[in-house]
Amino acid sequence: MARIGFIGLGNMGLPMATNLAKAGHTVTGFDTAPAARAAAARAGLPLAPDTARAVREAEIVLTMLPAGADVLDVYGEALGAVPAGALFIDCSTIDVTTARTAHERARASAMASLDAPVSGGVVGARAATLTFMAGGEPAAFARAEPLLAAMGRRIVHCGGPGAGQAAKICNNLILGVSMIAVSEAFALAEKLGLAADSLFAVASASSGQCWSLTNYCPVPGLVPASPANNDYKPGFAARLMLKDLRLAETAAAEARLALPLARNAAALFSAFAASGHAEEDFSAIIKAVRTLPRAD
Numbered sequence: 659m660a661r662i663g664f665i666g667l668g669n670m671g672l673p674m675a676t677n678l679a680k681a682g683h684t685v686t687g688f689d690t691a692p693a694a695r696a697a698a699a700r701a702g703l704p705l706a707p708d709t710a711r712a713v714r715e716a717e718i719v720l721t722m723l724p725a726g727a728d729v730l731d732v733y734g735e736a737l738g739a740v741p742a743g744a745l746f747i748d749c750s751t752i753d754v755t756t757a758r759t760a761h762e763r764a765r766a767s768a769m770a771s772l773d774a775p776v777s778g779g780v781v782g783a784r785a786a787t788l789t790f791m792a793g794g795e796p797a798a799f800a801r802a803e804p805l806l807a808a809m810g811r812r813i814v815h816c817g818g819p820g821a822g823q824a825a826k827i828c829n830n831l832i833l834g835v836s837m838i839a840v841s842e843a844f845a846l847a848e849k850l851g852l853a854a855d856s857l858f859a860v861a862s863a864s865s866g867q868c869w870s871l872t873n874y875c876p877v878p879g880l881v882p883a884s885p886a887n888n889d890y891k892p893g894f895a896a897r898l899m900l901k902d903l904r905l906a907e908t909a910a911a912e913a914r915l916a917l918p919l920a921r922n923a924a925a926l927f928s929a930f931a932a933s934g935h936a937e938e939d940f941s942a943i944i945k946a947v948r949t950l951p952r953a954d
């Protein structure tokens with residue numbers, strides 16, 4: 659059993675830390691937000707007053723933070739406080755370049771490190787059924803795998819430093835674009851007098867089949883657990899989809915790739931989030947698709 663410093667006890671971090679504690683690990687948490695600390699205390703998670711004291715006896719430092727700048731801040735505090743040879747595992751969704759910088763900083767302090775973003779959302783974090791996409795050296799992955807197994811069901815070693823973030827960003831690029839494509843198909847079907855259930859019956863069993871259609875169908879009543887059936891309550895909030903599409907755009911810009919669909923998807927989600935829909939499920943993008951004016 660490992661001694662773990664867990665930094666970032668928000669919607670995802672707290673249930674993940676709780677599952678590690680349930681599996682028998684010694685977990686000490688820290689979060690800058692008083693509300694997150696209060697929730698952690700209610701959940702019975704031992705807390706430290708700051709990052710340095712949360713990690714000072716840790717063999718493992720786990721981070722679940724909003725953005726890349728937060729990860730570098732926390733690494734800056736933790737690297738000087740943690741015992742030698744610790745393993746840093748960052749589960750936040752951040753850009754590949756910052757993830758690689760975090761790896762370099764860990765290596766410069768003689769620490770092991772892994773980027774290990776997740777999919778599965780809050781439901782998966784609570785149920786310990788997350789998917790982990792890991793990037794880093796094989797030895798770091800081997801060390802992390804049993805811990806990740808206490809929080810998730812599928813753990814994939816995607817390659818070297820940053821490969822986990824790359825996998826996450828590429829996957830969510832497919833997801834964002836495919837949700838818009840499915841929404842465009844239903845919007846056009848409505849105008850053509852084609853019933854939504856007829857389109858679903860055909861496309862779900864044909865070459866248009868995809869996760870956005872058969873799991874999170876943007877039209878209510880066609881798929882049992884779709885957020886559309888629950889007035890588009892997330893699920894996966896539009897603001898988080900926007901964040902991931904922007905990460906894809908940043909990566910594409912650095913790679914000198916045009917990726918027109920990623921760019922258009924980010925623009926569409928950006929306008930949608932800014933017009934009061936940020937907290938709705940990303941499948942609610944069909945509302946924007948139905949009402950977009952045609953330029954010609």
Ligand code: NAD
Pocket residue numbers: 665666667668669670671688689690691694709722723724725728731732749750751752776777778779780894898901
């Ligand atoms: P959240 O905002 O609920 O939690 C993040 C926590 O980090 C907050 O409580 C915040 O106070 C804390 N924090 C920020 N800076 C800190 C610092 N310097 N030191 C200590 N604590 C700090 O976010 P979340 O929903 O838990 O998501 C966390 C990460 O997981 C994000 O990168 C997100 O993109 C990713 N993610 C989220 C979901 C989801 O469904 N929520 C799914 C997959 C991946």
